[in-house]
Amino acid sequence: MEELAKEAGITVRTLRFYRERGLIPPPRREGRIAWYDDHHLARLRTITGLLERGHTLNGIADLAATFESGRDVAEVLGLGEPTEETPVRLTPEQLADYFESEVTPENLATALDLGYLATDGDEIVHISRRLLEVSAELVREGVPLSTVLSSGRRVREHADALAEIFVRVLHAHAAETEPAQLRPLARAVVDAELSMALDRRLRREDGTRRPQEEDAGAEPEAG
Known part of the structure; x- marks a missing residue:
């Protein structure tokens, strides 16, 4: 215990307190000897x-x-890693640096349930570097992480439906087309349609706001 506390840069008293609180797992015992390993040290450094x-x-x-x-991570990734998305390995401290105070048990539970996060020993694995960076940027812009995650769940439902459309088209009309060729074609269609949908939505919202802003800035009539 003294050796572990020294390696972790804490006192033996603090280490005992962490053990009593269940923050670190119990040591492996051989008779009267308690063995701590790198897993315990990593947990202490995380704390x-x-x-x-x-x-x-x-x-x-x-x-x-x-x-x-x-x-x-093996359960989340299945038999192999995603063909295009790059997983990112993080320590708990690095995850906290991405999302600061937004790293809560509730948000973590949601991210784990969605499969955005998985565990690999003392490391955390995010399933997609692109999703990680975009999520962090949204949080920096003021969007709560809980909202980012709930929106991600809804986007996934629509993405699954879109994927089904393209796979059905491929199976029905493009028997000679390799599945790998479908990806860039499908992405191009979805990207263009999403871009136009955003244009339509923003124009509608801008048209709704503008009359209200003009009314608010109008001079009162002389009475």
Whole structure:
């Protein structure tokens, strides 16, 4: 225990306190000897890193419990990694740096349920670098992470429906086309349609706002 505390840069008293709170797993015992390993050291460094980022011990305990209940990376990735999306390995501290105070047990549970996050030992794996970076940018712009995740769930439902449309078209009319060729074609169609849909939506909203703004700025009539 003294060796582990020294490696982690904490006191033995603090280490005992963490053990009592269940923040680190018990050691492997051989007779009267307690063996700690790199897993314990990584957990202690994670606790220190999250404390430095403003998390409380109760919050860290809840985060740890949430991670431990999540699916591991092999289950999320299935038989192989995604063909186009690049997974990102993160420490819990790095995840906190991306999303700051938005890293809560509730948001983590949602991300794990969606399959955005998975666990691999003491590391966290985000399924897509692009989704990670876009989500972090939205949070920096002021969108709550809970809203980003709930919107992601809705987008996935529509994306699944779109994928089904393109796969059916391929099977029905393009028997000679390789599935890999379908991806860029499908992305091009969806990207163009989404771009035009955003134009239509923004024009409608702009047309709705403009009369209200003009009315608000009008001079009152002399009476």
